Amino acid sequence: MGKGLFLIHWNAVEAEQYASSLETSGWTVEFEFADGDRAGKRIKELQPSLILIYLSRLPSHGRATAEGLRALKSTRQIPIIFVDGKDEAVEKTRQLIPEATFTTSAELMDVLGKTTNEPKPPSDPAFHPLTQERWPDLELLFGPRGACGGCWCMFWRLKHSEFELLKGDGNRALLKAIVVSGDVPGILAYQDDQPVGWCSVAPRLDYSALERSRILKPVDDQSVWSVVCFFIERKHRRQGLMLGLLEAAVGYARQGGARIVEGYPKDPQEGSTSPDVFVYTGLLSAFQKAGFVEVARRSPTRPVMRYIINP
Numbered sequence: 001m002g003k004g005l006f007l008i009h010w011n012a013v014e015a016e017q018y019a020s021s022l023e024t025s026g027w028t029v030e031f032e033f034a035d036g037d038r039a040g041k042r043i044k045e046l047q048p049s050l051i052l053i054y055l056s057r058l059p060s061h062g063r064a065t066a067e068g069l070r071a072l073k074s075t076r077q078i079p080i081i082f083v084d085g086k087d088e089a090v091e092k093t094r095q096l097i098p099e100a101t102f103t104t105s106a107e108l109m110d111v112l113g114k115t116t117n118e119p120k121p122p123s124d125p126a127f128h129p130l131t132q133e134r135w136p137d138l139e140l141l142f143g144p145r146g147a148c149g150g151c152w153c154m155f156w157r158l159k160h161s162e163f164e165l166l167k168g169d170g171n172r173a174l175l176k177a178i179v180v181s182g183d184v185p186g187i188l189a190y191q192d193d194q195p196v197g198w199c200s201v202a203p204r205l206d207y208s209a210l211e212r213s214r215i216l217k218p219v220d221d222q223s224v225w226s227v228v229c230f231f232i233e234r235k236h237r238r239q240g241l242m243l244g245l246l247e248a249a250v251g252y253a254r255q256g257g258a259r260i261v262e263g264y265p266k267d268p269q270e271g272s273t274s275p276d277v278f279v280y281t282g283l284l285s286a287f288q289k290a291g292f293v294e295v296a297r298r299s300p301t302r303p304v305m306r307y308i309i310n311p
Helices: 012-024 036-046 059-071 087-096 105-114 132-142 160-166 169-180 241-255 284-289
Strands: 004-008 028-032 050-054 080-083 101-103 126-129 186-191 194-203 225-232 260-263 293-297 303-308
Touching: 004 012, 004 036, 012 028, 012 050, 028 036, 036 059, 050 059, 059 080, 059 087, 080 105, 087 101, 101 105, 126 241, 132 169, 132 186, 132 194, 160 169, 186 241, 194 241, 225 241, 241 260, 241 284, 284 303
Parallel strands: 004 028, 004 050, 050 080, 080 101, 225 260
Antiparallel strands: 126 186, 186 194, 194 225, 260 303, 293 303
């Protein structure tokens, strides 16, 4: 409905007059003057930016309609503005729906200028190395489970027996010690100043588990950095954030003197699907979009990818 407003007033002539005045001010207006249930159905369908309910006529009808809208998941988030009404009717309505806005016809246009349900477009994501100052952001992103099962992104840095023994607080303490020491174990992604994603990147030798892997053993004797893990907050997945993290990781590796960056993504077989938790090393498609090329494959689903950084 765009810059849409739904007006409810229990008098047909006055409702049409108010609607016409609002349209002159640039609003798209739909209105109802006779049936609260019908108003509710139309609001559910139209999803206006705002709902205006006048209390100057039949205030009990207005309250009942508003309560019905608040009871529905699809309409409860739409701001309601109550207009005019006697003091007693306004106070009774305020007690029932305290989060609503209350105003008068004389002040309505000023209130409308300040109240809107139009979502702000999200800002472009930002990417920053994980430093000691940003440690609380990683804790917020990973949550009490340390991203997954108490991992705290230590799986690739430890022997399997050590990792299992330290799951949870032990792994958290080890990762924090790396950060406090001044080393940077990866990149954080932010959306609107909130941490929403993580990528682990470091010299390959920092990840001892890679050296013990038959599938991911070294391709040659060249010095490389490795991207081994991603974690993206659930509601930000499948929005291209993995690609952004990967590009930021390559940029950070370049600053650290890297000439080759490796990755070990999952290449899902045709027709197969994997839960997000099982593609924590990334997806082949993201690596390809970032300019990585395959240099080895010792498993049908686990290619070794490389990005060559030009001097």
